[in-house]
Amino acid sequence: MEFNSFQDFRLSEEIKKALGGLEYNIPTEVQQQVIPIALENKDLLVKAQTGSGKTAAYAVPICEQIEWLENKPQALILTPTRELAVQVKEDFTNIGRFKRIKAAAIYGRHSFSIEKTELKQKSHVVAGTPGRVLDHIRKGTLPLNKINYLVIDEADRMLDMGFLEQVESILKELQTERVTMMFSATIPEEIKNITSKYMRDPDYIDISKSDTPAKDIKHSLYYTDNEDKFELLREVTIIENPDSCIIFCRTKEQVDLVCNHLSDMGYPCNKIHGGMEQDERLSSMNRFKRGEFSYLVATDLAARGIDVENISLVINYDLPFEREVYVHRTGRTGRAGQRGKAISFVTSSEGRYLKEIENFIGFEITEAVRPAKEQVALMKPVFDKKQKAAPVIKRMKSDNLNKEIMKLKFYGGKKKKLRATNFVGVISNLDGVTAEDIGIISIQDTLTYVEILNGKGQLVLEAMQNTMIGGKQLKVTKA
Numbered sequence: 001m002e003f004n005s006f007q008d009f010r011l012s013e014e015i016k017k018a019l020g021g022l023e024y025n026i027p028t029e030v031q032q033q034v035i036p037i038a039l040e041n042k043d044l045l046v047k048a049q050t051g052s053g054k055t056a057a058y059a060v061p062i063c064e065q066i067e068w069l070e071n072k073p074q075a076l077i078l079t080p081t082r083e084l085a086v087q088v089k090e091d092f093t094n095i096g097r098f099k100r101i102k103a104a105a106i107y108g109r110h111s112f113s114i115e116k117t118e119l120k121q122k123s124h125v126v127a128g129t130p131g132r133v134l135d136h137i138r139k140g141t142l143p144l145n146k147i148n149y150l151v152i153d154e155a156d157r158m159l160d161m162g163f164l165e166q167v168e169s170i171l172k173e174l175q176t177e178r179v180t181m182m183f184s185a186t187i188p189e190e191i192k193n194i195t196s197k198y199m200r201d202p203d204y205i206d207i208s209k210s211d212t213p214a215k216d217i218k219h220s221l222y223y224t225d226n227e228d229k230f231e232l233l234r235e236v237t238i239i240e241n242p243d244s245c246i247i248f249c250r251t252k253e254q255v256d257l258v259c260n261h262l263s264d265m266g267y268p269c270n271k272i273h274g275g276m277e278q279d280e281r282l283s284s285m286n287r288f289k290r291g292e293f294s295y296l297v298a299t300d301l302a303a304r305g306i307d308v309e310n311i312s313l314v315i316n317y318d319l320p321f322e323r324e325v326y327v328h329r330t331g332r333t334g335r336a337g338q339r340g341k342a343i344s345f346v347t348s349s350e351g352r353y354l355k356e357i358e359n360f361i362g363f364e365i366t367e368a369v370r371p372a373k374e375q376v377a378l379m380k381p382v383f384d385k386k387q388k389a390a391p392v393i394k395r396m397k398s399d400n401l402n403k404e405i406m407k408l409k410f411y412g413g414k415k416k417k418l419r420a421t422n423f424v425g426v427i428s429n430l431d432g433v434t435a436e437d438i439g440i441i442s443i444q445d446t447l448t449y450v451e452i453l454n455g456k457g458q459l460v461l462e463a464m465q466n467t468m469i470g471g472k473q474l475k476v477t478k479a
Contacts, residue, residue, distance in 0.1 A: 003027055003031075003032045003035070003036070004026065005025060005027070006019045006020075006024055006025065006026075006027055006060075009027075009035055009036065009039070009060070010036075011064055012064060012099070014098035014099045015060065015063055015095065015099065017098050018094060018095050018096065018098050018401065021097075021401035022095070022398060023397050023400065024397075027053075028052055029052070030046065030052045030053055030054050030207050031053050031056055031057045031060070033205045033207065034054070034057035034058065034061075034181075034205060035057060035060055037205075038057075038058060038061035038062070038181065039064065039065070041179045042179070042202070043179060043181065043199045043201065043203070044180075044182070044202055044203050044205065045181075045187070045195050045199065045202045045205070046182065046184070046204075046205045046206075046207075047185070047186070047206040047207070047208045048183060048205075048207050048208055049185050049208050049327070049331060050185060050327075050328055050331040051331045051332075051334070054153070055087070055088060055091050055153070056095065057183075058077075058151050058153075058181050058183070059088070059091050059095050059096075060095060062075045062092075062125065062149050063092060063096040063099060063101055065149075066096065066099065066101055066124045068100055068124070070124070071122040071123075072143045072145065073104075073119075073124065073125065073126045073142070073143065073144075073147060074124055074125070074147060074149065075124065075125045075147065075148070075149040076133070076144075076147050076149070076150050076151070076174075077128070077150075077151045078128065078129075078130055078152050078158070078170065079127060079129060079153050079154065080130075080153075080154045080157040080158050080160075080161050080163060081129065081301060082108065082109070082110070082129060082278060082281075083281065084153065084154065085105045085106070085107045085127045085129055086105045086107075086127075086282060088103075088105070088153070089103040089125075089127045090103075090398070092124075092125045093440070094397075094398050094401055094402075096124070096125075097401060097440075097453075098436065098439075098453070100438065100439055100440050100441065101124045101125065102121070102124050102125070103123070103125040103126070104118050104125070104126050104127070105126075106119070106126060106128035106132045106136060106142075107128055107129045107132050108132050109277075109278055110278055112135070115132075115136070116136075116139075116141045117444065119136065119143075121443055121444070122420060122441075122443075126142065129163075130163045130167050131166055133170055134166050134170055137173050144173055144174055144175065145175065147174055147178060148177075148178050148179060149178065149179050149180075149181070150171075150178055150179070150180045150181070151181045151182075152167060152180070152181070152182045152183070152194075153183050154183065155183065155184035155191050155194075156184045156185055156186045156187075156188060156191065157185075157328075164190055167194070168194065171194070171197075180200075182199070185324070186208075186324060216339055216340060217333055217334035217341065217342050218339070218342070219342045219361075219365045220341070220342070220343050220366045220368040221343065221344040221345070221346050221354070221365045221366070221367055221368065222236070222343065222344070222345055222346070222367070222368055223346050223347075223348070224345050224347065225347055225348070226347060229317060229345055230258070230261055232345060232370070233247070233258070233315065233317060233345075234265070235370070235371050236343060236371070237383070238371075238379050238380055238383045239371045239379055240313055240343075241379065241382060241383050241386060242294065242313035242341075243294065243310070243312050244288075244291070244294055244296075244308075244310060244311050244312055244313070245294060245295050245296070245312065245313040245315060246296045246297075246298055246313075246315070246329075246332050246333075247295060247296070247297045247298070247315045247317050248298055248300065248315065248317060248318065248320070248329050249297065249298070249299060249317050249318050250299070250300075250318040250321075251299065251318075252273035252274060252275045254317070254318065255271050255272075255273045255298060255299055256271065256273075258317060259271040259297040262295060262297070267294070268294050268295065268387060268391065269293055269294070269295035269296065269297060270287065270288065270293050270295075270297075271284065271296070271297045271298065272284050272285060272296060272297075272298045272299070273299040273301060274299065274301050281301075284296070289308050289309075290393050290394055290396070291391050291392055291393050291394040292391050292393065293391065294387075294391070300320070300325055300328070300329065308332065311332045311333040312333065312340060312341065313340070313341045313343065314329060314332050314333045314340070314341070314342045314343070315343050315344075315345070316329060316330075316342070316343070316344035316345060317345055318345070319344050319345065319347075319357075320353070323356045323359075323360035323361075324360070326344075326360070327361065329342075330342035343368070344365065404453060404454050404455040405452065405457070406451070406452050406458065406460075406461070406478060407449055407451050407452075407478070407479040408450045408451075408452060408457065408460065408461055408464070408476055408478060408479060409447060409449055409477050409478070409479040410423070410448040410464075410469070410475075410476050411446070411447060411474055411475040411476070412446070412447070412448060412469070412472060412474040413443050413445050413447050413448045414444065414445050415445050415446055416470065416472055417470065418469065418472075419443070420441040422469050422470045423438070423441055423448065424438055426464075426468075426469050427452075427460055430460060430463045430464075431463075432456065432459060433456055433460060436453070436454070437452060437456045437460075438452065438453065439451030439453045457478070461476060461477075461478060464476045
């Protein structure tokens with residue numbers, strides 16, 4: 001059967017409504033192939049490049065099959081990075097918005113006690129890094145007896161980062177009666193071994209050749225030396241004058257240095273690397289997604305799993321030593337059918353790494369001619385004008401979905417013996433309100449947060465000033 005639209009899939013109206021709000025109209029190839037099979041609860045091994053839309057490929061069928069009344073987690077998503085765990089949580093929250101699906105993200109260098117409290121509440125989906133997931137399992141704070149779906153996302157990246165042993169430890173703890181889906185850009189022998197040991201006759205889908213972002217990217221390189229790199233960067237950015245650009249460096253020290261130099265020259269830029277606090281990293285990434293600044297300087301931390309639309313240029317300030325990393329970095333541009341550019345700076349000692357990259361991607365990268373000083377000077381006024389202009393803030397796909405949502409804060413929670421059903425029952429009986437107008441409910445010890453959908457937040461806020469829940473009159477405010 002042809003799946004030319006998300007409306008063609010066997011999905012509930014709640015999921016279709018959310019996909020429409022997110023402007024997910026035409027499924028990508030990985031979504032067309034994965035969703036129907038995943039809806040049949042079959043194990044899957046999927047070879048797909050970054051930027052192919054695979055998160056929605058597994059999030060849509062899992063959201064469709066989640067049982068809202070079950071309080072314990074039903075799906076576990078393993079990710080190699082904290083950023084990807086947060087991104088996956090957001091995607092599940094948005095896709096499952098009208099089913100009131102609650103997702104949680106757990107990862108290292110985040111408060112364990114906060115995560116423990118969140119996991120005590122109703123959580124349908126948990127996305128996390130292997131180390132932190134294992135911590136919660138061993139401490140008994142992540143119940144596994146209701147996990148029906150396991151997704152191992154970016155499996156080859158897990159291998160690169162040394163997480164495969166932890167992943168195996170998690171697999172041994174899970175019940176065998178489950179659906180397992182594994183997504184990877186490459187399928188090395190170690191991943192094949194895990195597939196044979198822990199998956200049940202998985203269907204194999206390979207869209208890596210037909211859906212690779214490389215076909216939409218113009219690759220080029222400049223030969224240079226370390227002392228001249230920054231001047232070359234200045235010249236290239238003036239000539240290219242990108243709307244958005246990620247500059248990749250090997251180390252956090254180099255990221256700091258390049259970002260500081262660019263800032264001193266008036267570039268609207270920021271950075272992301274592993275030495276930064278998590279909140280600072282997430283803030284930087286979100287601001288970049290919104291278009292608040294044009295240049296993001298990053299280590300390979302940001303090279304994978306972060307869905308940033310319309311990156312017009314990727315610059316490898318430092319050529320990666322690993323050929324797969326080149327694909328992951330350059331895959332930040334040329335996404336979803338858009339055209340992109342990838343430019344690499346190569347020193348005389350890096351010829352071997354360049355050759356390995358070219359063998360891996362299947363073509364020689366074109367050497368570019370360094371722009372003449374006169375050409376740079378001619379383009380400089382146009383470049384300066386763009387840098388000084390006020391940023392055009394991008395509208396995110398989730399904005400449309402969330403614009404009619406108001407989150408209410410009720411001053412009462414578990415200590416007053418309140419449950420989600422108490423809130424649903426009372427609010428859905430208000431004049432002009434139905435259960436479909438109630439979103440995610442998060443109950444804490446002394447507070448409860450309730451999302452009200454479809455622009456009915458103010459109506460509910462006013463009505464609840466004089467309406468009791470569970471025989472108690474609670475103070476309620478806009479969160």
